């Protein structure tokens with residue numbers, strides 16, 4: 378057995394990958410058996426969608442940046458495959474680790490699997506059972522070709538077993554996103570944004586919206602924002618706006634939103650702002666009356682923080698946030714959205730605070746690293762990949 382550390386290429390591409398990979402990189406660095414590398418595909422590239430997360434999560438500069446940028450799903454995925462393929466040919470790692478369900482995840486997993494490099498998937502097994510979501514396709518395919526699958530909740534284990542994934546590949550380790558949250562929450566609570574906005578605790582709501590199903594159809598987007606504008610007559614609703622959504626709002630010619638750039642907020646209304654940094658966003662969510670979102674990760678963060686979350690989707694791939702946490706799945710009908718938000722404001726919704734799911738304790742990274750080390754040490758017994766790669 379060689380003493381050489383195992384070289385693991387960790388992939389980030391889009392914003393939600395950052396808070397999953399940051400605690401892993403930090404943990405890997407303290408184990409001499411591991412030599413972690415960081416690859417940024419460049420799927421997200423704006424300062425506010427990428428670099429600010431590197432800075433606030435203390436992530437090292439990537440060893441490689443593939444700089445793919447935006448495009449259609451197909452061209453973006455294809456371009457990542459092409460560029461990552463070239464990288465792997467030039468600098469072959471021992472393992473490739475991908476996170477979540479974005480296009481960068483499946484693209485890099487395909488390259489590694491075809492090169493017979495073991496693929497590690499963190500946040501495996503989540504299923505919305507809705508194949509119209511691009512992320513669901515990414516999840517199914519990535520899990521099918523992964524060698525090690527790390528899950529965040531019990532549903533993930535069950536889904537993988539049902540799909541025929543061998544149980545010895547599956548490891549229930551908890552939630553890396555919560556590792557980052559646990560590490561950042563004290564700083565987030567000191568973030569000056571809420572004070573600058575002049576908001577009192579529970580005196581406002583937070584909105585995020587970026588799913589293609591909610592923002593790409595101008596009719597659905599207009600009706601949704603109309604419903605939220607009605608809710609926003611009761612309290613300020615802060616809306617850190619994803620670039621994709623900002624573009625769709627402009628294209629649809631939607632009016633009535635207010636724009637926040639700096640200083641205290643002057644009253645109720647739907648306040649659009651630039652995408653928030655990690656610490657600013659967590660600081661806002663932590664004191665919100667409720668959060669309205671179609672994001673995946675925010676359902677988990679609100680559950681850990683005990684903040685009511687209304688998820689504006691027909692399904693969730695994170696059912697534990699509903700069964701144990703504070704998440705309520707309200708569908709994607711604007712009228713239901715209006716009623717559910719008003720019910721929270723009128724005190725008619727369940728506000729019990731929920732409980733934190735098992736193993737969401739800030740220690741997922743150390744559990745994952747222990748499994749990775751064991752896997753690598755035991756590897757001579759299962760040297761299949763290497764043997765094939767040498768053919």
Ligand code: UD1
Pocket residue numbers: 391392393420421422423424426427447448478479480481511512587619620621624672673
């Ligand atoms: C991607 C993920 C989604 C995740 C989301 C978080 C996929 C399939 N989707 O969606 O699961 O929840 O990230 O944000 O991978 N843009 C910029 N600046 C950027 C990045 C994007 O302006 O830094 C704009 C571009 O116009 C781009 C659009 O946003 O076309 C969408 O970006 P893209 O990466 O294709 O998907 P997201 O909607 O961000």
